[in-house]
Each structure stands twice: as structure tokens, then as C-alpha cells.
Amino acid sequence: MMPVDPEIKIVRSRRKTIALIVQSDGSLLVRAPLRVTQRQIMDVVQQQAEWVRTRQEAARQRAAAAPPKAFVEGEIFNYLGQPYRLVIANAARPALALDAQAGQFRLVRAAQPGAAALFDAWYRRQARQVFTERVAFYARQIGLQPQKLRISSARTRWGSCSSRGTLSFTWRLVMAPLPVIDYVVVHELCHLQVRNHSKDFWNKVRAIMPDYKERARWLRVNGHLLRLD
Numbered sequence: 001m002m003p004v005d006p007e008i009k010i011v012r013s014r015r016k017t018i019a020l021i022v023q024s025d026g027s028l029l030v031r032a033p034l035r036v037t038q039r040q041i042m043d044v045v046q047q048q049a050e051w052v053r054t055r056q057e058a059a060r061q062r063a064a065a066a067p068p069k070a071f072v073e074g075e076i077f078n079y080l081g082q083p084y085r086l087v088i089a090n091a092a093r094p095a096l097a098l099d100a101q102a103g104q105f106r107l108v109r110a111a112q113p114g115a116a117a118l119f120d121a122w123y124r125r126q127a128r129q130v131f132t133e134r135v136a137f138y139a140r141q142i143g144l145q146p147q148k149l150r151i152s153s154a155r156t157r158w159g160s161c162s163s164r165g166t167l168s169f170t171w172r173l174v175m176a177p178l179p180v181i182d183y184v185v186v187h188e189l190c191h192l193q194v195r196n197h198s199k200d201f202w203n204k205v206r207a208i209m210p211d212y213k214e215r216a217r218w219l220r221v222n223g224h225l226l227r228l229d
């Protein structure tokens with residue numbers, strides 16, 4: 001039998017079957033019914049060990065295809081699903097700017113050593129704007145209002161909804177296409193009404209966004225690309 005990674009996250013809910021999900025970072029997520037024992041879960045994981053290992057290997061290869069950014073000329077950075085080439089300029093103001101028309105990010109050479117922080121801040125600023133706008137749009141459509149909007153830097157938790165009605169979204173999502181961003185927005189907004197992932201919840205999401213599954217799939221496949229490091 002193949003050894004099983006001890007790093008397994010188990011999420012229990014009122015579902016009927018055990019589902020194994022290899023996430024974009026290669027970690028294993030197990031969704032399980034409330035009543036099954038840890039032992040039963042591990043049995044299923046053992047039975048599926050070969051499948052899990054294959055999926056994890058694929059996830060690792062995809063991650064290797066997206067090496068950390070070096071912030072050098074010609075490197076590609078995504079914004080709202082569009083690729084932009086990095087150009088290093090001798091003089092520029094501000095130190096980092098997007099020239100969408102030219103299809104490029106412009107970074108001043110003197111700021112190159114601090115480029116990671118500049119990009120981080122740039123994406124965060126855009127995220128605040130984009131999410132404020134998209135949340136307002138869908139909140140109106142659904143007919144509810146979140147208490148607060150928070151921008152996080154989470155790597156795999158794309159969004160969350162607190163019991164106090166605060167919606168959080170990671171700035172990394174603004175690298176993704178708008179339809180994907182909208183899916184996460186609708187998902188979290190629906191959590192204001194239904195806290196769990198029950199049938200009720202998914203029906204609500206589907207009513208607003210019939211093609212939500214495709215959008216969610218994009219995140220599972222490409223989520224690991226939404227990073228700088």
C-alpha cells in the first residue's frame with residue numbers, strides 16, 4: 001500500500017459520501033459525512049492512495065511550471081486574467097504602474113529590489129477596488145448587504161464570510177479573470193444567507209450564476225498560478 005501524506009484536512013458536513021479532493025497546492029482535502037469515523041476515512045484514503053498520489057504529482061508539476069517571480073524584464077504578470085509583460089524603465093512615476101494599452105507593467109529600475117512589495121501593494125489596491133465594485137453589484141442583485149469588506153493575503157482560501165457578516169477576499173484573486181472573481185463574490189454573498197454548503201446553498205448560487213461550476217473549476221485547476229512567490 002502507498003504511504004499516505006499525514007497532512008490531510010478533513011471537513012465534515014451533512015453530506016452522504018466521502019469525497020477526496022487534491023487541491024492546487026497538492027494537499028488532500030477530505031469531505032466527509034458527520035458520522036463516519038476517522039478510521040473509515042483513512043480506509044478510503046488508503047484505498048484511493050494511488051489515485052491521490054497521481055493527482056498530487058500532477059499538482060506538483062503544475063506548481064513547478066509557475067516558479068516564483070524574479071521581477072525581471074519580460075516576465076508575465078496577470079491582472080483580471082490578462083497577461084502583462086514587465087518592462088524595466090530607467091525613470092518612471094509611480095515606481096510601478098500598469099499600462100494596459102501597451103500591455104505591460106512598468107517598473108522603475110531603482111525600485112527593482114523592492115518589486116515584490118510594490119506588486120503586493122498594487123494588487124491589494126486593485127483588489128479593494130474590484131471587490132468593492134463586484135460585491136456592490138451582486139449584493140444589489142441578491143438584495144442583501146455585507147457589513148464589511150476585508151482584503152486578505154490568503155493563498156488558498158479565496159474568500160470567507162464571518163458570522164458578523166464581514167466578507168474577506170484574497171488580493172491574489174485579482175490575477176484571475178473577472179468571471180472567476182464574480183463566482184467567489186457570489187459564493188461568499190450567498191453564505192450571508194446560508195452558512196453551510198448544503199443543497200440550499202448551491203441552489204442559491206446556481207440561481208444567480210448558472211455556470212458557477214465551470215468558474216469554480218477554473219480555480220481548482222489554476223489557483224496555484226495566482227501568486228508571486
Ligand SMILES: [Zn+2]
Pocket residue numbers: 187191197
Ligand atoms: Zn463556501
